[in-house]
Amino acid sequence: MSNIINSLYNIRLLDDLARKKTFIHSIHPLIKLLTTIVYVAVLASFERHEVSALLPFVFYPVFILSFAEIPVVPILKRVLLVEPLIIGIGILNPLFDNYIVVFGDIVVSRGWLTFLSIFIKCSLAVTVSILLVATTGMDRLAIALRMLKIPRIFALQLLLTYRYIWLLIEESLRMVRAYSLRAPGQKGVKINDLGSFLGQMLLRAFDRAQRIYQAMSLRGFTGEYNAGDVPKIKFRDFVYFAAWSLFFIIARIYNIAVLIGALFTGVGR
Amino acid sequence: MHMADALISPAVGGTMLAATAGIAAYSAKKVQNDMDESKIPLMGVMGAFVFAAQMINFSIPGTGSSGHLGGGMLLAILLGPYAAFLTMASILLIQALFFGDGGLLAYGCNVFNLGFYTCFVAYPLIYKKLVRKGVNPRSIFVGSMVSSVVGLQLGAFSVVVQTLLSGKTELPFGQFLLLMQPIHLAIGVIEGLATAAIVTFIWRARPEILERVAFGKSLGGVPIKKVLTGLVVAVVIVGGLLSWFASTNPDGLEWSIERVMGTTELETPDGIHKVFSEIQSRTAFLPDYGFKTDQDDVQNQPAVEDEESWPSVNAGTSVSGIVGGAMTLVLAAFMGWIINILKKKRGKAVA
Amino acid sequence: MSHHKLEARSLYFSYPDGHEAVKNVSFTIYHGESVGLIGANGAGKSTLLMLLMGILFPSRGEVLVGDVRLTKKTLPAIRQRLGFVFQNPDDQLFMTTVYDDVAFGPRNYGLDEDEVKIRAEKALEMVGIPHLRDRAPFKLSGGEKRVAAIASVLSMQPDILIMDEPTSALDPKSRRRVINLLKNFEHTKIIASHDLDMVLETCRRVIVLNEGEIAADGITEEILFNKELLESCGLEIPLSLQNCPVCGTFKSHISHVKKWDLSFSCKCQD
Numbered sequence A: 001m002s003n004i005i006n007s008l009y010n011i012r013l014l015d016d017l018a019r020k021k022t023f024i025h026s027i028h029p030l031i032k033l034l035t036t037i038v039y040v041a042v043l044a045s046f047e048r049h050e051v052s053a054l055l056p057f058v059f060y061p062v063f064i065l066s067f068a069e070i071p072v073v074p075i076l077k078r079v080l081l082v083e084p085l086i087i088g089i090g091i092l093n094p095l096f097d098n099y100i101v102v103f104g105d106i107v108v109s110r111g112w113l114t115f116l117s118i119f120i121k122c123s124l125a126v127t128v129s130i131l132l133v134a135t136t137g138m139d140r141l142a143i144a145l146r147m148l149k150i151p152r153i154f155a156l157q158l159l160l161t162y163r164y165i166w167l168l169i170e171e172s173l174r175m176v177r178a179y180s181l182r183a184p185g186q187k188g189v190k191i192n193d194l195g196s197f198l199g200q201m202l203l204r205a206f207d208r209a210q211r212i213y214q215a216m217s218l219r220g221f222t223g224e225y226n227a228g229d230v231p232k233i234k235f236r237d238f239v240y241f242a243a244w245s246l247f248f249i250i251a252r253i254y255n256i257a258v259l260i261g262a263l264f265t266g267v268g269r
Numbered sequence B: 001m002h003m004a005d006a007l008i009s010p011a012v013g014g015t016m017l018a019a020t021a022g023i024a025a026y027s028a029k030k031v032q033n034d035m036d037e038s039k040i041p042l043m044g045v046m047g048a049f050v051f052a053a054q055m056i057n058f059s060i061p062g063t064g065s066s067g068h069l070g071g072g073m074l075l076a077i078l079l080g081p082y083a084a085f086l087t088m089a090s091i092l093l094i095q096a097l098f099f100g101d102g103g104l105l106a107y108g109c110n111v112f113n114l115g116f117y118t119c120f121v122a123y124p125l126i127y128k129k130l131v132r133k134g135v136n137p138r139s140i141f142v143g144s145m146v147s148s149v150v151g152l153q154l155g156a157f158s159v160v161v162q163t164l165l166s167g168k169t170e171l172p173f174g175q176f177l178l179l180m181q182p183i184h185l186a187i188g189v190i191e192g193l194a195t196a197a198i199v200t201f202i203w204r205a206r207p208e209i210l211e212r213v214a215f216g217k218s219l220g221g222v223p224i225k226k227v228l229t230g231l232v233v234a235v236v237i238v239g240g241l242l243s244w245f246a247s248t249n250p251d252g253l254e255w256s257i258e259r260v261m262g263t264t265e266l267e268t269p270d271g272i273h274k275v276f277s278e279i280q281s282r283t284a285f286l287p288d289y290g291f292k293t294d295q296d297d298v299q300n301q302p303a304v305e306d307e308e309s310w311p312s313v314n315a316g317t318s319v320s321g322i323v324g325g326a327m328t329l330v331l332a333a334f335m336g337w338i339i340n341i342l343k344k345k346r347g348k349a350v351a
Numbered sequence C: 001m002s003h004h005k006l007e008a009r010s011l012y013f014s015y016p017d018g019h020e021a022v023k024n025v026s027f028t029i030y031h032g033e034s035v036g037l038i039g040a041n042g043a044g045k046s047t048l049l050m051l052l053m054g055i056l057f058p059s060r061g062e063v064l065v066g067d068v069r070l071t072k073k074t075l076p077a078i079r080q081r082l083g084f085v086f087q088n089p090d091d092q093l094f095m096t097t098v099y100d101d102v103a104f105g106p107r108n109y110g111l112d113e114d115e116v117k118i119r120a121e122k123a124l125e126m127v128g129i130p131h132l133r134d135r136a137p138f139k140l141s142g143g144e145k146r147v148a149a150i151a152s153v154l155s156m157q158p159d160i161l162i163m164d165e166p167t168s169a170l171d172p173k174s175r176r177r178v179i180n181l182l183k184n185f186e187h188t189k190i191i192a193s194h195d196l197d198m199v200l201e202t203c204r205r206v207i208v209l210n211e212g213e214i215a216a217d218g219i220t221e222e223i224l225f226n227k228e229l230l231e232s233c234g235l236e237i238p239l240s241l242q243n244c245p246v247c248g249t250f251k252s253h254i255s256h257v258k259k260w261d262l263s264f265s266c267k268c269q270d
Ligand SMILES: Nc1ncnc2c1ncn2[C@@H]1O[C@H](COP(=O)(O)OP(=O)(O)OP(=O)(O)O)[C@@H](O)[C@H]1O
Pocket: C015, C016, C017, C019, C021, C039, C040, C041, C042, C043, C044, C045, C046, C047, C048
């Protein structure tokens, strides 16, 4: 039950955060989406043993976290929740690659580097995806998608799903509560009850969809989604995109961490 | 399993995104042409339903563990393949954005792995064939079970292939496959059980809902020939692209960068290898396996730039890496701190 | 203005399972009238409203809006003139922001974005929620949802407002707000409800449905005072018209009620 409550809380929090009004929030949604995609793609392009060169990429999420006034802890919590799976995959690497690497006095098997690399990439990629919604919101992201010429049906469908997730998760929470009160000490719903449990919920969802359709068609809906004008991309949006992309590419070509390190230690060159 | 951004290369991610976008565009067109517009809110609400249903754990008899619904096959059965594919795509997008499941670059992979095989392979070729003779609890059970298992096996296989083509992990093909397929066999059986239970309930309570899809207009009918041709074409294109990417040395860029920065020299002090093997036998997994860095190899062939000789045993650079990495993080944290302070000050000044 | 007239001519409707939910219903509602449609649970109120809106089609009889007969063909034009507020605002507010919901109708009728904006803002203004413009419907309170749902219909500038249970599940304050809102609309109104006190305040005329048939059609005060009629239809006299809970004497006569004083003021308390 707690994961249902957590999800509800998470969606609500991100939706709330997305309605703040900061400089980051005011950047055009398409620009933010593209910047995030460039970021993730550049991150993914690093070779599998790379660790130190990934670190400068932490600047981007930190920049957004601070400028958009996003609370750090709940976002990190969310990121941590995703990690176990990636750790599961990552932890296998030292098993299969224990070629030796030396860092000064530290000796590790290279598989650990791969593991660390995957771990950092995952944390960063997940953080920026969550920050994207937290600073943009689903409705404005749908605008960005529409500008990318994504089919309108898909955009409308996506928004409807998002809209009703809240309602249906709440409903499922109520049902699970009522069920567990009558089935104490039981882990989850019995599979024998599952058909009618989820089936009932599904039938109600069906009827709801019917009523929503009626509400839509009463207001002139005929299958065509008219979503209104899209906001224009301004000059400063371009600058934002260009500046970050430039940073990502530079950080991709030059290992900034090593360069900084060389400044301090005087070695490396 | 969701494919993650951290496990794929931009080439694989990009190819799969393109493939998925193509299928989605085709599906959207199909949906728009074929069906009554009342299906659009239905798709939306069904997406939300699957989302909520995924959070409900149910106990699996005799195992003491619990599982949950995935929902792909259920959507295909209730909405038909095209609408189901689009619905799956929006569920996965919301999961990627709000929960960090998968990711933006891996989004195409995930929609393909969880949506394509279920909606366009398992559903039309297995489920529909098995229930064609007559819808009843038995055919629903067999159909749901077999199609869910097959759909998830294909999806899992796809995850393995994508991961390996991306080359971001060390996992060998065979072992990874042996890990993934059985896990997904279990997941598939659970999925089959859950799907069958729900579909049977619906069939008893409101059979017209299933009939609408099964005998409805072109909605449920996927022309098998077309799908197969499409599948073959997709496989050839995607496979061709992927193998092309895979065959070009995935580490090529790294090598050239390293040359530019001149960091691939070996300056290992002699005695260190003894220390190596000692420490390594304690710290690393499977100490005997692949411990090929014997002294002679390393010292005699310093110029060989194959995979095995790469690890930059350049102590100096490595130390710079560690120090610089730490400095980078400190700097980033400092930046965040300063921005916060400045913002607060400005907030006060305004207030 | 005959085009604001809404007429039902001997409507019959049966659900696919054979249940006859509406039987021989006829009435005419003229411009500017406000009509309460009351009846017990399952009396057929919602069904009748859906017949008026063309969500369902009668098995016999016809609906006329103005002088136009409601058919599949005339539906789009007619629906533009009727605004229907659903019983459950969660069915009506399906977009991700209140503004998008209010703008949904005007956009579908092909208005340009400037005009859409004017209409949407005016509608939000009318129900007093311009500040909720960018909020997500799923995060509104029940009362806020209800008025947002009303705004989403007002933005289409309908001639006739049709509402199903506009005050159900509202707390006293939100209910009061909706009632005041309804009283101030100049539209022709049809309000289905069991909230008889609300009907008493907002409607001049009442139609009583009982098991799908019209049991009475007349002036509000006369019908809502008719204890026998109401009880035979599974209803009760509105609270505000019931006996004083303190001294037990019949609370008031019509002239008193006309002040719309809903507190239990009684001579015994003076
Ligand atoms: N989809 C349906 N299929 C079959 N019967 C239905 C359906 N919807 C309603 N009915 C039946 O039609 C009758 C009238 O229902 P309706 O919803 O119009 O009542 P109502 O007056 O609006 O009730 P309430 O006050 O509870 O909203 C009821 O007996 C109900 O059981």
